Amino acid sequence: MPGLGSTSLRSKHVRLIAVAYFVSAAGCSTGTPNSGGSAGESGVGGAPGGGAAAASGSADASGPSDSVAQKYAGDFPIGAAIGGWHLDNLSAILERDFNHLTCENAMKTAPIHPAEGTFDWAEADRIADYARAHGMKLTGHTLLWHQQTPAWMFAGVTAGDASSLELLKSRLKTHIEAVMDRYADVVDNWDVVNEAISDDPKKIYRDASEMSKWYELFGSEEYVYWAYRYAHDALEAKSAGSSRGKLYYNEYTVTLKVDKILTMFDWLKNARGIQVHGVGFQSHESLRWPGTSDLQSAFDKFAAAGYQVKISELDVTVYDDYSTGTFVPSPVVVLTPELEATQARRFQSLFDLYRQNKGLITSVTFWGISDDRSWLNNAPVPGRADYPLLYNAAHAPKQARGAIMNF
Ligand code: G3I
Numbered sequence: 237m238p239g240l241g242s243t244s245l246r247s248k249h250v251r252l253i254a255v256a257y258f259v260s261a262a263g264c265s266t267g268t269p270n271s272g273g274s275a276g277e278s279g280v281g282g283a284p285g286g287g288a289a290a291a292s293g294s295a296d297a298s299g300p301s302d303s304v305a306q307k308y309a310g311d312f313p314i315g316a317a318i319g320g321w322h323l324d325n326l327s328a329i330l331e332r333d334f335n336h337l338t339c340e341n342a343m344k345t346a347p348i349h350p351a352e353g354t355f356d357w358a359e360a361d362r363i364a365d366y367a368r369a370h371g372m373k374l375t376g377h378t379l380l381w382h383q384q385t386p387a388w389m390f391a392g393v394t395a396g397d398a399s400s401l402e403l404l405k406s407r408l409k410t411h412i413e414a415v416m417d418r419y420a421d422v423v424d425n426w427d428v429v430n431e432a433i434s435d436d437p438k439k440i441y442r443d444a445s446e447m448s449k450w451y452e453l454f455g456s457e458e459y460v461y462w463a464y465r466y467a468h469d470a471l472e473a474k475s476a477g478s479s480r481g482k483l484y485y486n487e488y489t490v491t492l493k494v495d496k497i498l499t500m501f502d503w504l505k506n507a508r509g510i511q512v513h514g515v516g517f518q519s520h521e522s523l524r525w526p527g528t529s530d531l532q533s534a535f536d537k538f539a540a541a542g543y544q545v546k547i548s549e550l551d552v553t554v555y556d557d558y559s560t561g562t563f564v565p566s567p568v569v570v571l572t573p574e575l576e577a578t579q580a581r582r583f584q585s586l587f588d589l590y591r592q593n594k595g596l597i598t599s600v601t602f603w604g605i606s607d608d609r610s611w612l613n614n615a616p617v618p619g620r621a622d623y624p625l626l627y628n629a630a631h632a633p634k635q636a637r638g639a640i641m642n643f
Contacts, residue, residue, distance in 0.1 A: 304626075305335040307641055311594040315375065315601030317549065320359050323366055326605050329627060333637075336599055337367050338375040338548070340611075343419070344384040349411050352388045357418065364422045375548065375601065376419060378427035378486060379412050380463040382448040395453045404453060409466045416470040420478070425546065425598065427486040427516060428467045432460050433493045433500065440496045460500065464510045486516035486548055491530040494537050501543065514538075514598060516548030520612075522556060523582050528589045539596050547590060549603040551624035552582050552636075553612055563616070571607075571623040573635075579623070580635035587640040606631050 305314040315336035316322070322330060341347050342359035349355055367374050389407055393400045416426070432451075434442045441460075444452035450459040464483060471479035485500070487493060497515055504510040515538055517531075538545050554575055555566040569575065590597050604610045608629035612622035621629075626637040 302641060304333040304637065304641065308591075308600070311591050312597050313373070313599045315599050316605050317377075317601060317603045318363060318605065320362055321609065322605060323362060326627075326631060329605055329631065331370065333626070334605075335370075335372050336375070336601060337363055337372055338377045338601055339363050340377075340604070341384070343377055343415065344381065345379075345389065345411060346384040346386040348415065350386055352407065355414065360419070364419055367422050372422075373424035374419065374422050375484075375546075375599070376415070376423040376426035377548075378430040379415065379467060380408065380428065380450065380459070381430040382432075382442065382446075382450060385449065390449050390453060393453050395455055401454065405462055408459075408462060412463065412466040413470045416467060417474070420471060420474055423482070425482050425484050425514065426467060427548070428483050428512075429460050429463050430486045431488065432457065432485075433487055433496050435489070437492075440499060457500070457503075461504060461508045461510065464504060464512065465508070468510060481513050481544070483510075483512050484514045484516050484544075484546065484548075485512055486518060488518040488520055488549075489526075490515065490517045491526045491534045494534045498537065498541055501541070512543070514544030514546060516546050518549035518603075519547045519551075519586075520549060520603070521552050521582070521586065523552065523554065523578055524556075528585055531586075531589060532593075535593050535596055539593075544598045545593070545596050546598045547600040550586075550600060551603045551610060551612060552579055552586075553622050553624050554579060555617075555620075555622065557616060565617045565620070568620055571628070576623070576635045580639035583626075583636040584639040584642065588643070591643070602626065607634075 308314050313336035314334050315338055316330065316334045317338040317340040318326075318330065319340050319342060339360050342363060347356065348360055364374060366372075389411075390404065393404045416423075432442055432448070434440060434446055436446070441451060441457045442448045451457065453459075467483060468479045471482065485497065487497060490497065501512050501515075504512055517534070535545055554569055554571065557563055557566050559566075587600075590600055602625060604625050606627035606629065607613075607621075607623045607625050608631075610622055610624050612624050613620065623629075623634075626634060626640075628634050
């Protein structure tokens, strides 16, 4: 973001992002549902922005005839993070513009495995069946995260107690095997572990001070190994070689964590015999940060080390809460045509970069479809409408959609 030239200021900025992100996203309610939305993915519906004629989500919408997914067919799949609401309300847009899916929440541990031995497959099944019916693949998001892990997973487990750690490992193994067994046919890449790297430049791994119960109970990053071991073995048990190319790690602000992620990958490969195949750049970007040159050098480092890259949670916020290097919530903005044009240019420059790296990038997934249903309407400032996606709150295409189609 502007004014973050110095490393110390930038790393302070990242820590603040992390603090604000955790304070606002971890388990907090997702704010007031927008018109017709439900609690969860929704936020406060943003004021409809500019953009082409409205394209409602209904199946008979006369929205744009072109398709983002088809435009990029020679580059990489175009994905969207969705819930059941999107299948009910935005199916025409989903079918036209996307050919890859992620469950925004349904496949996470707490929603899908709410109690030990009790699974709630319903929403993930709906999305997986939709993908199967439409020839799409899914990202398996996510098998282990420090957030949205249900309390039962850690119940009765004491840090440093070998037998209770074995209990935790067996619970994790059971969870991973159950989810992978059910969706291995439709998932082409798994976020086996999400956000295990610290935001603190002085630490490699997220620990208890950064809300990781996993690190706290294992007393180290060893839990990361077990997640990948169980995931690898679960796929190999279904068919030999089927884990190849599917074991990913997912993270935010990757441009500031490249070396730490590569250190973790080296440890998994050389000390634990686990080959991770790729890294997800979540890509919750702002209008100016990170710069495309920083992204390119991060891409280059992973490519040089033999890893694939995916853009896993793309959105571009219109706010700049850290312009001074400290977290100061920007006041609510209206999405003017001028601001929408600035955002469109940012999306265009990002997609120019992605296309220049199409051999390395295995998919580009938006973290949602329309502004009214973005997590950013509730993080880092609950209830503050944001406008981070390709479609506005009226489900009409924004200038950003036209911009990424223009090549
Ligand atoms: O399902 C319950 C619902 O029953 C209840 O009425 C409601 C009350 O607020 O909460 C609902 O759970 C919400 C859940 O989304 C499902 O809708 C949680 O409160 C809410 O915290 C949760 O937010 C999700 C967040 O992850 C959790 O940290 C966001 O929708 C989701 O977009 C966000 O996604 C994460 C990625 O998985 C990982 N990368 C960062 C990204 C943004 O935080």
